[in-house]
Amino acid sequence: MSMILNRRDLEFLLYEWLDVESLTADPRFAEHGRETFDAVLDLSQQIAEREFAPHNRRSDLEEPTFDGSAVTVIPEVGKALRAFADAGLISATFPASVGGMELPQVVGRACFAWFQAANIATSAYSMLTMGNAALLLEYGTPEQIDTYVRPMLEGRYTGTMCLSEPQAGSSLSDVTTRAERQDDGSYSITGSKMWISAGDHELSETIVHLVLARVVGAPAGVKGLSLFIVPKHLPSGARNNVTLAGLNHKMGFRGTTNAVLAFDGATGHLVQAEGQGLAQMFHMMNEARIGVGSGAVALGYTGYLHALAYARERLQGRPPAGKDPSAPPVPIVRHPDVRRMLLASKSYVEGGMALILYTAKLVDVGETVLLDVLTPIVKAWPSQWCLRANDLAIQVHGGYGYTREYPVEQFYRDNRLNPIHEGTDGIQALDLLGRKVLLNDGLRVLVSAISATADSSSSPYAPRLLAAAQRLATVTAKLWAAGDPDKALANASTYLDAAGHIVIAWMWLSQLDAAGDAEGAFYDGKRLAARYFFDHELPRVGPWLDLLESGDTLLLDLDDTVL
Amino acid sequence: MSMILNRRDLEFLLYEWLDVESLTADPRFAEHGRETFDAVLDLSQQIAEREFAPHNRRSDLEEPTFDGSAVTVIPEVGKALRAFADAGLISATFPASVGGMELPQVVGRACFAWFQAANIATSAYSMLTMGNAALLLEYGTPEQIDTYVRPMLEGRYTGTMCLSEPQAGSSLSDVTTRAERQDDGSYSITGSKMWISAGDHELSETIVHLVLARVVGAPAGVKGLSLFIVPKHLPSGARNNVTLAGLNHKMGFRGTTNAVLAFDGATGHLVQAEGQGLAQMFHMMNEARIGVGSGAVALGYTGYLHALAYARERLQGRPPAGKDPSAPPVPIVRHPDVRRMLLASKSYVEGGMALILYTAKLVDVGETVLLDVLTPIVKAWPSQWCLRANDLAIQVHGGYGYTREYPVEQFYRDNRLNPIHEGTDGIQALDLLGRKVLLNDGLRVLVSAISATADSSSSPYAPRLLAAAQRLATVTAKLWAAGDPDKALANASTYLDAAGHIVIAWMWLSQLDAAGDAEGAFYDGKRLAARYFFDHELPRVGPWLDLLESGDTLLLDLDDTVL
Known part of the structure; x- marks a missing residue:
């Protein structure tokens, strides 16, 4: 069995529990059926196994570096992202009008979880690009969609979300990045943005930054925020005035660059209308919060599967009542305390995966009130309890789990970001x-x-x-x-x-x-x-x-x- | 205030709560009083601040390496250990008969917590040496005490405990390392030992390994175990047949070498009598378990103090009811949820420190039944809940806490060992x-x-x-x-x-x-x-x-x- 995710569980959740086949009654999904869903699940599992999982540790050991002019990321990352894009997976849940497969969100989530479990850091580049494209598809002009969304869905461009600033992490009302209206209708953007995941790299032709900023003269607080498209390169191919001020060095999630970006009179393009920035950003943010929850579940899940496999193989000790020292040692899965850790983990990760897919289906069927109330739970619960599954996976492995020769300690470090970011x-x-x-x-x-x-x-x-x-x-x-x-x-x-x-x-x-x-x-x-x-x-x-x-x-x- | 430990709290616990001055009524401690206790606390704090804390991150970044012949550890470690030994701190709680200060255990614990909080990895070399020396002082012959204990107390030799084997981590009844009686009364030791902290390095003239092994013909199970002194070097100065088979690379605690050792007909000396190995080892093990609990408390404590300082400095957001965006941001310690994390941490680390010192005093007054029943709690509770304080310290720092530019993520990784080792x-x-x-x-x-x-x-x-x-x-x-x-x-x-x-x-x-x-x-x-x-x-x-x-x-x- 795969140690990335349990395909049987996903099939149970999708088909036996959520009856996602019934979604095909919706004209949007009418082209689909179990066969196409299974085909994309197969494809996702294969690409995750072949292109994402193998470089997971190398990404951790050889984190991105910045030599003052460009960021270097190990080549496997670019190769994996190309495979992901070439398979049409960036646009899997996007409408056919922009070249998408128009898969239900619930199926898209199950597919993407393979990538998150196999290599959370590499998958993050795709996740941000998908969220960015979805936002612009909702609020962008047809020209913005052609210029930015289509190349993102094709895998040529990648995207970011630029909210936080050094002095304002969780507090968006304190955002001070400034936007000045220019005569040609564009805006000049100046300020410093912090914690920008995928904020700089050479993995794509350009990077589409979505930047929250305050137009000169706008009111204080969140009402004064507007959203701008700030591409790393101008149409001429020249660099826009966005520079990398530095990379953060993290406990985990190391393969994803995390940048401080300096915008110094960069050319930006308003999304829709001034003062709508926060509402628009929450379109992406809510999706990102579900994505964070999904990543937390995926990391917990793969940790659990690794712990389970180890517990079945590792021979040690005997049950308390049968302490005959000449009896052969038993697999540690026989010990009640190891079972406790495994069963607890199973209840967390399978419960968490159920919540992720349940919530994704709410998007498909448009149950927005339930979706809204569940979103903070979808983000926070897995980031606490599926992280706990990673902690237990270390414990099941004993001393081995604490070494970098086994993957479970990295899963823990990677997952530890999830209670922090996206709120x-x-x-x-x-x-x-x-x-x-x-x-x-x-x-x-x-x-x-x-x-x-x-x-x-x-x-x-x-x-x-x-x-x-x-x-x-x-x-x-x-x-x-x-x-x-x-x-x-x-x-x-x-x-x-x-x-x-x-x-x-x-x-x-x-x-x-x-x-x-x-x-x-x-x-x-x-x-x-x-x-x-x-x-x-x-x-x-x-x-x-x-x-x-x-x-x-x-x-x-x-x-x-x-x- | 120091961010290593809170001296005021230690004074409260020692003098106002545990009344350690009353211990001086015991003739063993009659030379002491609050002045000498305070002097050793001062000294400990100073050496911890000057020699241990400054290289804590470097130890993590530049972990020990093995080039096939010798292990290299950054030079600050040796310098710190010399300062610790030169101050007489290795033998602080040892009797005057072997040159010790004869401090009560409870004061010794408070002193040593400074080193554990400042640099757990460097302090581990001392902790193992002290535990090893205490065991040999209890069970060794006068000659063994002269040959091994005195040089350890002087800081010339260091010590280890060699229990686990690759196939037997927690299960000591499965220990297979073999001891063959030699004509000269010594034993020839053959086997492989795993997870040996401080197992090899060039920090001392030699290393005194205490090895659990089975004399040929001894019964199966723990009853057949005996304990042997196996020095890295023979009296001639030549190497004993103990070789480093490899170093483990850990999630944290990286400054302490952790070794796989191969004993290949190494010369060993029996401690006291055959078949007593497990009981003797538990003398050291019980002390080590309290030491592990103490280390877990110390790491949680310093994490809490860092989080508290950060929460008082970092300005962000406003209380929910007063969301006037033009009001200045407040220090995050004003937010109830940050207070929750800090107060929870305070309750864990100060509660944990109280338990450590309470238990140490039980050693001084000889209340062994209470000591015995508390020992598993002293080891496990802090390793769970003071680790939780480290987790909360990351969370209080937000994104910054997840970066290696701040120390709290290392405290977490270091402390994550404690629920695993020493049982x-x-x-x-x-x-x-x-x-x-x-x-x-x-x-x-x-x-x-x-x-x-x-x-x-x-x-x-x-x-x-x-x-x-x-x-x-x-x-x-x-x-x-x-x-x-x-x-x-x-x-x-x-x-x-x-x-x-x-x-x-x-x-x-x-x-x-x-x-x-x-x-x-x-x-x-x-x-x-x-x-x-x-x-x-x-x-x-x-x-x-x-x-x-x-x-x-x-x-x-x-x-x-x-x-």
Whole structure:
């Protein structure tokens, strides 16, 4: 079996659980069917195995370098990206009008997860390009689409998103990059952008930067932000005034350049209209947040599969009761504590993958309220718990897992970025409790969806899920009853923890119902992982909700000079 | 303030909480007093700051190399180790009879924590030497003490412990290294040893390996193990038949060489008597386990102090209720979620440090039953939760924390070893529930000690601690009622989680009582951290004990082929 992802699980999730074949009733997807879905899954797995996985460690050991004029990335990266583009995978979920395959998002996500699991750093160049192209396809003029989107979808150009600045990481209202209107309708962009993934390299003919900036005279705060296309090269082929000020050297994710970019009167082109920057950027950002969650799941998943394979091979020790020293040692998968780590990981990564694909299907069917409320959870939950699977994969390997001779330590380091970028998990918590549960009655929609699953399930876990979801609703109402955002949000991260675990329990109950009484090891595995999640994980939610219900304001009130 | 450790906290713990001055009533410590304790603490802090901290990152970037004949370590390591030895710190807690300062263990631990926090990798060479010397002082002949212990205490020799083998990591009963008795009373040692920290280098005149091996004809299992002194060099100065087969390349802790050693008919000298190897090795191992816990606390502690300093400096965002974009950004320590991370970390690292020093004092006063039952917790709890503090320190730093330009990512990578070595945390869990709670009625002694603190406390937290401790006793009795070790131990790690959190809550209640009504920021900080631990952390114990009480055998019974 592949140690990148479990194809059988993906097929269960797509066909037996989410019934993605039913999407072909939508005229957009009418050309498709299980055969085309399987073909793209096959293709993705093959390219991921042949072109992405083999250079994963080399990318980590030989990170990109900058000699003052150009950035050097190991050649395997460019080769892999060309294979990805040549297979039509950049535009897989894009409309036929721009040359895309028009695959449902849910299938596209399953395909892309192969690349994220095989080599998260190389896959990031593609992910940013796809997000950038999707944004411009939504908001760009036909000319901008021809000039930028088509070459990106063909793999000739790559894209970035330039939001953060050295003085403003999570706080976009403090963005100071300046845009000055020019006589020819273009804008002159000046400022410094930080943490720009894929921000510079020689992997593409040019790089399309999407830059959040403030037009001179625009209001303070996020309302004054506009979005600009700033290409690395001008139409003449000359360099635009965008220079690489330096590369960041990271703990992991090293194969993706991460740049400080200096815009010094660079030529930029407004996207649509001034003052729309933040709303437009969130089009890309929301997709990127799902992409981050998907990357976190993918890394956790491959870590789990490596740990499982190791635990089946490695012989050591004997069960406690049978400590006959002359008996042969057993595979460590026989030890309950190793099983605990593996089963926990399975419940995290398969639960996380279910959430990713479930959410992607919401995009396909246009259930935007549920999509909106789930987005912060999709980003944050896997970045915490599938990272935990990577931590457990190291532990299952013992000393070997701590060495760079085994891949699991890199998976951990790579995944450790995910709780940070595209809005830290703390930001996701504020977004969930401060905005999404209220917006369009998001929490009610979520709790209704969970309740519908629980109501139609005959599993003994259903009442436990229902009780937890209802309690989440009660606690949320109580938190907001006073109408005091500071108080309501004092324990937002704990709220996210609770909501996340309830959502994953929901994913497990729903998978369990899809598995039904089907026989075989695969289905038994699903049932055991569900049981683990309900018995060992869901109970964590109780104390979290207790704390929230108590209205504890310790974190709000404390005098931080005493720390 | 130092960002290595908080001296004020150490003084509180040593003098206001543990009253270490009272130890001077013991004739062994009669020469000492607060002045000498403070002087050694001062000295430790100075040497840690001047000689250990400055090369911490360089040790990580330029890890030891082996050119086939000798191992090269950056020169700062040798210089630091000489400064440590020249200050008399190797023998600080050793008796005057071998030139030691005869400091109480509890003071020695506080001193050594400075070195672990400043540079865990360099400090490891000293830690292993001290543990090795202590073992030989206990079990060696006067001649062995003169030949090996004295030069180690003078810093001329260093020491190792050689237990694991490639096929036997945690499972010592499978050790196959062979010892053949020679006519001259020595033994010829042949076998391969793995994961040997400080296993080879040129930092000392020679290296004293303590090797666990099986005398030809000895019984299988741990009963057949004996311990041998195998020096790297023979008295003639020639090399013994111990060769470096290779260095392991680790995720962190890179400055400490970690070796595979080949013993090929090497000359070894028996320690005391055959068949005593495991018991003797546990003398060193138990001390090493406390040392590992101490290292985990120290790394978490310095990570916390770095995060706190960063959070006070870094300006970003505004509190949710006051989102006036024209208001200046606030230091991120003002955000409740950042406070959550800092206060959680403070509760982990100060709680962990309290446990380390409390346990060290048990050595001084000879309370061995309590010491024995606490040892697995002292090793495992900090290696899980103070590692969590390092994880949170990265998160507080945001993107910066993920770069190698800031030290917190190294602290995390360094600390990630601690749940693995000297017996994985899973092994500690089996030791606690399978052995220590039963041995000499260990759990009763522990619960009595906790109850005594709770009974004499007027804090509102006291009844909650008492209830948790009593429930732990009830659950333990229930687990063992059937007398079936496999069933009792099926969820041993969950048991360790629960016991660990209860013990740290005890440390907090006890510190709280020591703080009393004292005024000032320092004491307010202690009160807030205690409140955090009782309100946000101790409640985790409920679901863990529920699971244990349910007698869940999922992990024991499962058919692992379905994973």
